[in-house]
Amino acid sequence: MFDEDAYRLGFGTYSLTDEDGIDALVTAIESGYRHLDTARLYGNEEEVGEAIDRADVDRDELFVATKIAHFEEPEKTPEYVRNGVEESLSRLGIETIDLLYHHWPRGQDDIETVLPVFNDLVDAGQVERVGVSNYTPADLELADDLLEPSPYAVQAEMHPFLPQNELRAAVRDRDAYFVAYSPIAQGEVFDTPEISAVADKHDVNEAVVSLAWLLSKDGVVPIPRSQTPEHIRSNREALEVELDEADIERIDGIDRRLRCEDPDWMEWE
Template sequence: MTNSADEISLENCPTASGVPMLGLGTWQNTDAEACTESVRTALEMGYRHIDTAQAYDNEEAVGEGIERADVDREDVFLATKIWIDNLSREDVLETARESLDRLGVDYVDLLYVHWPAREYDPEETLAAFDQLYDEGLIENVGVSNFLPEQLEEAAEILDAPILANQVELHPLLPQERLREACAANDVEVVAYSPLARGEVFDQPEIGEVAEKHGVSEAQVSLAWLREKGVIAIPKATGEAHIRDNWESLSLDLDDEDVEAIDAIDARERQVDPDFGPWN
């Protein structure tokens, strides 16, 4: 059984390489006021990791939420992503600065290549990321949706270390090979869509673990990711869902629970654009 959100202290929020292991995702949160309030609510509840992207069209609302929250900017781990149309060297440099302006910040803690697609050229794109890193506009470089071979190529090209690879990851898409490649390259794994867009609620194995502990299926899935050393950024807008996800931090799964979830044989990818590198 978990504690209430108010009883979970910041010390209980684990980090991986300095990245809080539970964050707030904002994909598809395009209502400006709702996005702003969800960010403010999450930060004041205890979250310290906020994730957005140029393509989400909500950077300004995210920045406003950080501004409204009674939390110092320096205490927030803020990440955004460069979209696939903006990955030429000059576009990276220009649009990254535009993202900072929209967010109302002097730097971001993590800047991702959103997808290795369209305008992505490893040498050209990553040189721009190195420049932003050297200028102090980004604290860390990240990649997203990179296959193991693309991750290794990027690591060889970049001067700056790669902090994280953000990918779809949940009990229905555990990404074992990718996690192994990230571990071999000292790269953290960040899971988007960690609840498989709600599909985890229909898995009986997860439901049984949830019933055993008296918690939600969402909490079980997030705790399972934490057991795997994976950082999760579930999207949530209402306070109840933000709180439920936060309470997953005090759920400890036992070996039997983890084995039951590992044994799920269903495999479903929720995010599968034509330009995905696996297609």
């Protein structure tokens, strides 16, 4: 699915709520985005569902991903996961979730409780594919024993300041996609000379360069988020920008390291 251009650049929906959020989502869909990424914890599955209903695009053309069992949510039980997925389906107004992620696990027990339920949800036809979010390579090894088949996608933060070489290698070994959130490092790419130089060369902005750099990596699917129609549309220019080897090496060579999402309790290995 993500090998097709329409799905290779997804649209993140974090904090897109109310009418302004729906408007942004409709703009994204009608601008060509077909891969929508939300989560139970975002509190906007209803807005995503409303945008799907309003946009002049058939549901069958859209790939809808959501997430459940975030570390901030209540105690995880199989019943909680099953009920939560039914609620997500209702809020989204769809019959099947195209991709369901386990969202920010907190420990092995969490993973061992949630993932077997995902298998049941696939068997029941409520979920088409399963993924994991913010897993370490060790977590992926545990997932290998619990999921059948293995995760379709692994979602984690990735941008020029966090290239995720070890985790990407683990994801490639499993023939899965790496879905990159915070792909422009929450705006930090705009203040980086190496990225600005490549942007000037291609006559685009730094966000587009960062997205094009991610798209140049095998199996990486960035999911930028914006509420501004101009930025929503301009981000799609990344699909047309062809970085050459020198551009990629210049960005690969950035020695700054930054992790935008880093809970105190998380051990990234």
